[in-house]
Amino acid sequence: MRIPALFVLLGFIRSWECVETRGKRYDGYQVIRVESPSINNTEIGNILHLYEVDIWRNPSISCASFDVMIRPQDLSSMTSNLDRAGAKFHSIVTDVQKLIDEERKPASRGRRRRDSGSKFLHVYHPYEEIRRWIRHFARINADIVRLVQVGITYQGRKIIAAKIGVPRGADKRVVWQDGGIHAREWISGASLMWVMKRLVRGYRQAEPDIVRYLQEMDWYIVPIWNVDGYRYTWTSNRLWRKSIGPKGSYGCFGVDLNRNFDTKFTGEGSTSSRACSDVYRGTHPFSGVESLSVSRFLQRKKGKIAAAITLHSYSQFWLYPYGYTHLQSEDENDLRSLSSRVVRAIFASNQTFYMYGSVENLAYQVPGSSVDWAHDALCVKYSFAVELRDTGTHGFILPARYINPTAKEYFEGLRVVADHVVDLPVEELKSSSCKQRGT
Numbered sequence: 001m002r003i004p005a006l007f008v009l010l011g012f013i014r015s016w017e018c019v020e021t022r023g024k025r026y027d028g029y030q031v032i033r034v035e036s037p038s039i040n041n042t043e044i045g046n047i048l049h050l051y052e053v054d055i056w057r058n059p060s061i062s063c064a065s066f067d068v069m070i071r072p073q074d075l076s077s078m079t080s081n082l083d084r085a086g087a088k089f090h091s092i093v094t095d096v097q098k099l100i101d102e103e104r105k106p107a108s109r110g111r112r113r114r115d116s117g118s119k120f121l122h123v124y125h126p127y128e129e130i131r132r133w134i135r136h137f138a139r140i141n142a143d144i145v146r147l148v149q150v151g152i153t154y155q156g157r158k159i160i161a162a163k164i165g166v167p168r169g170a171d172k173r174v175v176w177q178d179g180g181i182h183a184r185e186w187i188s189g190a191s192l193m194w195v196m197k198r199l200v201r202g203y204r205q206a207e208p209d210i211v212r213y214l215q216e217m218d219w220y221i222v223p224i225w226n227v228d229g230y231r232y233t234w235t236s237n238r239l240w241r242k243s244i245g246p247k248g249s250y251g252c253f254g255v256d257l258n259r260n261f262d263t264k265f266t267g268e269g270s271t272s273s274r275a276c277s278d279v280y281r282g283t284h285p286f287s288g289v290e291s292l293s294v295s296r297f298l299q300r301k302k303g304k305i306a307a308a309i310t311l312h313s314y315s316q317f318w319l320y321p322y323g324y325t326h327l328q329s330e331d332e333n334d335l336r337s338l339s340s341r342v343v344r345a346i347f348a349s350n351q352t353f354y355m356y357g358s359v360e361n362l363a364y365q366v367p368g369s370s371v372d373w374a375h376d377a378l379c380v381k382y383s384f385a386v387e388l389r390d391t392g393t394h395g396f397i398l399p400a401r402y403i404n405p406t407a408k409e410y411f412e413g414l415r416v417v418a419d420h421v422v423d424l425p426v427e428e429l430k431s432s433s434c435k436q437r438g439t
């Protein structure tokens, strides 16, 4: 089931981003869930086209509905139109600004605590505080943590990974994890900082599996990939998704870095060639400084990467390639089998239900994404994209009280992946498509 009409529309909506002002507020904005039994319902698509809306969650095979944020001035007219079209819908967020305000409350208390305090990781933080915390974390754990610059942003900021592992020469395999490629998905970065601390704590307390993970593998963890965009979500617009870059047509700027990779770049699906779209793919593959610089770093690790996991929100999906095609990866059986064990571990941890499958089959068609690029170009068999909590109650504005449980259950899934790849022969870590190409 597809909704090509809606994807086309995604290129036209969100033009209001072009005229936003600093500290954009979302008073009275609502998120409604539109049940769409026929996803190809173009009548609904045509109604959306009349308004400046923000699609929070696309319709998918696993969920025949979508979440859309509506401006208060459009609410009455748009819902009347949806009513007339016979669409079923209900409000899932009644005031977006209220969620944003609540989200920041605990953060202001948390910032008064010492950066190294355990509560620090239970709240969200501006980038400068994250950077300070990571530096401090590396300093006090210098025997096993080193900071590595893996890229650079358009505004000249360093993209930093914490490399966690017991130093043991250059032949160690690598586990790569990144968050915050989409600026507004704060839970991804917060979860990865939690994972960093959890790995080090496990090592200090001599937990046998974690000691082994750190002896056998180097863990590269990038909590915030899209640093400029993340800062922008704190200073100007909490719901900014793209990178920051030079202004293009209509004064719009930034690219969706997760549409900017060199894998079916101009393919069909959730992508756009229009600069004002939230899923703008850019002018050419790797036109984003952030995707280009990090991809170059990763190319240098090619052949060593045992697993690559990119974190997003929201939906509670554990996804694997492909996103750009409905065709299965040659590694589908292995990816499916491992993912099934991952989601069971997540459920056992917190009774949180995650679904698993390929991006295209479970979620929707996505060309130019990093999860496919890692699989095809980097030859990483175990390449995953994870959509963390929740399923729409708060969407991107997940309250800070959920950081701990979200990170904890993710970590249980991560353990399953680590257990699987830590001892596999190197040849079995390579994606089958690369084996056939002989790369």
Ligand SMILES: [Zn+2]
Pocket: 182, 185, 311, 312, 313
């Ligand atoms: Zn995302």
